[in-house]
Amino acid sequence: MGALKFSSLSEQVYAYLRTEMINGNLTPGSTINIGEIASELGISKTPLRDALIHLELEGFVTIIPRRGVLVNELKISDVKNAYEAVGLIEAFIVEKGIEHITSSHIQELQKLNEIMIKDIQNNDFSRIFETNLEFHSVYVDSSDNELLQKFILPIKHRLYDFPRHNFIPEWEMRNCEEHRQFIEQLKKGNGKEAGSILRDKHWSYEYQKDFIYAFYKKNVKMPD
Structure with a gap:
């Protein structure tokens, strides 16, 4: 260097x-x-x-x-706290700012989700995290609350801070299906339901718990 x-x-x-x-x-x-x-x-x-x-x-x-x-080592409690925080913030952004999410945003979300699906089908996970971050940034960046935008990104980076090699295609595909459901609610202008998908499903630690444990077990300090 x-x-x-x-x-x-x-x-x-x-x-x-x-x-x-x-x-x-x-x-x-x-x-x-x-x-x-x-x-x-x-x-x-x-x-x-x-x-x-x-x-x-x-x-x-x-x-x-x-x-x-x-x-620092990443503990499973850190993962839980991160999921809950991101879910609450992203849901708030969508529910309160649904009018800021335009058809161009929705088209971009669809494009990115399709890229993720194709990569998963091709067993290519080289850019899955980056594409996923880009997907979520589309609607987060539509918010006029810059403080929330700055607050949320380091939390997500903390989840992806160290290399992961134990990709779970089934989980990634389910995430993409949740993305699809989320996009459908955005098309309807239903911010409340779109936010619920993010908070209560996509970023729900309890809902995603089994996959979270499988994904992080080799890299995260688990409870005794």
């Missing part, structure tokens, strides 16, 4: 560290050596510390004074 040459170094260092997590180079329970990374990137420790503070606020790391930086 060469030296970073960007105007906003802390943001670029943040993106670099997140990429290292996604690629499996920074794993849960490992420590981050500030001096080594600063040297590798050719930067001072200040933008690196700023990036680490950002990551700590989002729950990715814990800064331990005079001891270093620990990459």
Whole structure:
């Protein structure tokens, strides 16, 4: 990795560290050596510390004074809390802002859902998370509440922070079917029912629990 040459170094260092997590180079329970990374990137420790503070606020790391930086493990309780939070926020956005969701938004949702279905049928999961995030961003970004938009994305990233290889096609297809049901309610202008699908089914920890346990069992700290 060469030296970073960007105007906003802390943001670029943040993106670099997140990429290292996604690629499996920074794993849960490992420590981050500030001096080594600063040297590798050719930067001072200040933008690196700023990036680490950002990551700590989002729950990715814990800064331990005079001891270093620990990459946090994801617990099943974290997954549960994330699902509940995302479900509530997305449902609120759709129910309160249904008038902001236009036919072009719906067309984009249909296109992305079709891409996901085809990828699953082809057993290609290389972009499934990115496409899914893009799907949900279509209607989240239609909201005029920028605070909610900024709040929700780190929670989703926390769910997908480390590499996953135990894809469950049955679960992915069921998610796409829930997407389809959600889109149908949007076409009807029924924000309340569309929100219910998100809150009570798609992002419901209890409804998705069996698949959640199967998906995260190798990478998440489970209850004793």
